[in-house]
Amino acid sequence: MTRAQRVASVTMVLSNPATHDPRPVKEAQTLARAGYAVTILAWDREGETKSDSIMGNGVVVKRMRLFAGHGTPVRTVPKLLVFYAWCLMHLLGSWADVIHCHDVDTLPVGLASKVIGAGRIRLVYDMHDLPEAFLRFFPLSGVFQKVFLSMARETADLVVSASEGYVSHLREAGFKTRRTVLVLNAPSLSEGRQPRPRLGNFSVLYYGALEEERGVRLLVEAARDLEGVTLTVAGRGRLNSWVASAARESKNIEFLGWLSLTELNTVIEKADLIPSYYEPKTTNILLSTPNKLLRSFALATPALVASGTFQAEIVGRYGCGLTVTWGRAEEVRDAVATLARDGQAYAGMASMAYAAFKSELNWEAMEAKLKGAYGALLQGRAKSAGD
Numbered sequence: 431m432t433r434a435q436r437v438a439s440v441t442m443v444l445s446n447p448a449t450h451d452p453r454p455v456k457e458a459q460t461l462a463r464a465g466y467a468v469t470i471l472a473w474d475r476e477g478e479t480k481s482d483s484i485m486g487n488g489v490v491v492k493r494m495r496l497f498a499g500h501g502t503p504v505r506t507v508p509k510l511l512v513f514y515a516w517c518l519m520h521l522l523g524s525w526a527d528v529i530h531c532h533d534v535d536t537l538p539v540g541l542a543s544k545v546i547g548a549g550r551i552r553l554v555y556d557m558h559d560l561p562e563a564f565l566r567f568f569p570l571s572g573v574f575q576k577v578f579l580s581m582a583r584e585t586a587d588l589v590v591s592a593s594e595g596y597v598s599h600l601r602e603a604g605f606k607t608r609r610t611v612l613v614l615n616a617p618s619l620s621e622g623r624q625p626r627p628r629l630g631n632f633s634v635l636y637y638g639a640l641e642e643e644r645g646v647r648l649l650v651e652a653a654r655d656l657e658g659v660t661l662t663v664a665g666r667g668r669l670n671s672w673v674a675s676a677a678r679e680s681k682n683i684e685f686l687g688w689l690s691l692t693e694l695n696t697v698i699e700k701a702d703l704i705p706s707y708y709e710p711k712t713t714n715i716l717l718s719t720p721n722k723l724l725r726s727f728a729l730a731t732p733a734l735v736a737s738g739t740f741q742a743e744i745v746g747r748y749g750c751g752l753t754v755t756w757g758r759a760e761e762v763r764d765a766v767a768t769l770a771r772d773g774q775a776y777a778g779m780a781s782m783a784y785a786a787f788k789s790e791l792n793w794e795a796m797e798a799k800l801k802g803a804y805g806a807l808l809q810g811r812a813k814s815a816g817d
Contacts, residue, residue, distance in 0.1 A: 437465060437466065437467050438465075438466050438467070438527045438528070438808055439466065439467040439468075439469070439524070439525065439526050439527050439528070440458075440461055440466045440467070440468045440469070440526065440527065440528045440530055440804075441468075441469045441470075441471060441520075441521060441524065441526040441528070441529055441530065442454055442457075442458055442468065442469070442470045442471065442530040442531075442532060443470075443471050443517055443529065443530070443531045443532065443536040443539045443540065444470055444471065444472045444473070444532045444536065445472075445473045445475070445510070445513065445532070445533070445535050445536055446472065446473065446474075446475070447472050447473070447474035447475075447476075447478050447479050447493055448470050448472040448491050448493070449478055449479060450691075452615065452721070453532075453556075453558060453592065453615045453721075454470065454532050454556075455470075455485070455489075456615075456793060457530075457556070457590075457613070457800060458470055458485070458489045459485070459486060459487055459489060460797045460800055460801065461800070461801075461804065462486075462487035462488055462489050463487050464801050464804070466804070467488070468487075468488075468489045468490070469489075469490045469491075469492065469524070469526075470489065470490070470491045470492070471492055471494075471516075471517045471520055471521075471539075472491055472492070472493045472494070473493070473494050473496070473498075473513045474493045474494065474495045474496075475496065475497060475498040475509070476497065477495065477497055479493055479495070481493075492520065494512075494513055494516045494517075496509055496512060496513065497509075498510070503567055503568050510535065514538055514539050514542070517536075517539045518539065518542060518543070518546075521539075521543055521546075522546070526543075526551060527551065527552060527808060528551070528552045528553075528554055528804075528807070528808070529543045529544075529551055529552070529553055529554070530554040530556060531553070531554065531555055531556060532556045532558060533556065533557065533558050533559060533563075533564065534557075534561040534564050534565065534578050534582075535564050537555055537578060537581075537582060540553040540554075540555065540585075540586075541553070541581060541585055544585055552587045552588070552807055552808065553585060553586050553587050553588075554586065554587065554588045554589075554590060554807070555582050555586040555588070555589045555590070556589075556590040556592075557589060557590065557591050557592060557596055557600075558592045558615075559592070559714050559718070560575075560596060560599065560713060560714040560717070561574075561575045561578050561579060562575050562712055562713060562714050563712075563714045565578070566712070579603055582605075583603065583604055583605050586609065587609065587807055588609055588610075588611065588803055588804075588807050589605060589609060589610045589611070590611055590613050590800070590803070591610060591611070591612050591613070592613065592614060592615055592718075592719065593612075593614070593717055593718050593719035593740060594612055594614075594719065594740065594744075595716070595717030595718065595719065595740035595743075596717055596718075597610055597612055598717070599713070599717055611799055611800065611802075611803040612799065613796045613799055613800050613803075614719055614724060614791065614796055615719075615721045615724065616721075616724045616728075616787075616791050616792050616793050616795070616796055617721075617724060617725055617728040617787075617792065617793060618792060618793040618794060619788070619792050619793070619794055621725075621728050622728045622729070622730075622784065622787055622788065622792070623699070623728070623729050623730060623784075624730060624784060625730040625777065625780040625781050625784055626730070628702055628773070628776065631658055631659060631660045632658055632659045632660070632702050632703070632766070632769075632770035633660050633662065633700055633701050633702045633703070634649070634653060634659060634660065634661045634662070634701070634702065634703045634704075634705065634734075634766060635661075635662045635664070635697060635698060635700075635701035635703070635704055635705075636649055636661065636662070636663050636664070636665070636704075636705050637663075637664040637665055637689075637694060637697070637698070637722075638664075638665045638722070639665055639666070639667045640663070640665050640666055640667030640668065640669040640670055640673055641667045641668055641669060642668075642669070642709070643708060643709040643711065643715075644667075644707070644708055644709075645705060645707035645708060645709065645736075645756075646663065646667075646669050646673065647669060647672070648707070648757065648758075648759045648762055649661060649663075649705055649707065649759075649762065650663070650673060650676045650683060651759040651763075652759045652760070652762040652763035652766060653680075653682050653683060653763070653766070654676070654679075654680045654682060654683065655680065655682065656682060656763060656766065656767055656770075658770055659682060659766060659767070659770055660682055660683075660684060661682060661683050661684070662684045662685075662686060662697065662701075663677070663683065663684070663685050663686065664686040664687070664688070664689050664694060664697060665687075665688060666687065666688045670687075673685050698725070698729065699729070701729075701731055702731065702732075702770075702776070703731065703732055703733070703734055703752075703766065703769065704722060704723075704725070704726040704729075704731050704732075704733050704734070705733070705734040705735075706720050706722045706723045706726070706733050706734070706735050706741055707734055707735060707736055707754070707756075707762070708720075708736060708739075709736070709756055709757075710736050710738060710739050710756055715739065716738070716739050716740065717739075717740045718739075718740065718741070719740060719741065719744065720741070723735065723741055723744065723745075724787075724791055726750075726751070726783065727748075727750065727783045727784065727786050727787040727791050728784075728787045728791075728792070730780040730781070730783050730784035730787075731780065731783065732750055732751040732752065732769065732776065732779040732780060732783060733745060733750065733751035733752070733783075734751060734752045734753075734754065734762070734765070734766070735751060735752070735753055735754075736753070736754065736755070736756040737753040737754060737755050737756070738756075748782050748783065748785075748786040749778070749779065749782045750779045750780075750782045750783035750786060751779060751783070752765045752766070752769060
């Protein structure tokens, strides 16, 4: 079979086991349904899996099982280099048209593949986060960030961005608009829920890492004695014990600990307000569009975010939540109390959130962008008729 006769192939590189990170899996499924042959090279660094697997639509997942955890660079980098070597061995034995690298920690595999392929291979850099999210733990972090962004700018054939805020940042860094596509980590239309009437206490839900920079302490302090408001906290982290103690002391605080995905989905369905209230101390946080925010839109649930961030710009654009100054528990308290009392304002925010989700902030809309970008990327090369 000649190169012109075969289906175009995509190899994704992912530094997790492809079991709990929804964005790469959704993208892989989208491309497979469009007719591409998709393989994921994944790193199971915590022993979560026992074997390779085949997902729906024929997506093949090959996993390297080498324990590393998520510690310091001294601990993880040597094993990351082993992962790079493992990926390159697999790539040398294949005939991939596209290497799709998820985040900067897998980008070296794509860069090396471009060199080895002498320009034959197309490189896609999928920016879930800005490079600083990974490289800030390294010495000379600023230098490394500039180097990797420069290499991506000159070498990547396509950059897929998970936030509109990142797109603007990349444009300012010299990236070409025609080589950049916005693909939000948005829920699918089937995951949406129309606005519903509120019942009982006003329910605020925080889920995720229990860390200071995620606003957990501020949310607890704000909700301790708010009449008619319940704050439910689910997750784990360094504030575990502190949150558990606060829950014992206040009837307004409910601590659920770490939940399975099924359990968490049930809890999220009951929330009246979902904070995505992160400390804006890095450019990555300032410009990010977390899945938590997009999921609140899908569930017609207002969000609470820090002012001055790109999340605040989105909430203001669609009129679907609260923006409060970072670090001020009193301001959080007042904003939540006001919204809890104003049923009309709440209903308006919920309706606008759901309308934004239905019209543009859903995975089906993102799918069309991703397929269009891939079609342009491989124009003139072998692709299936479904592109």
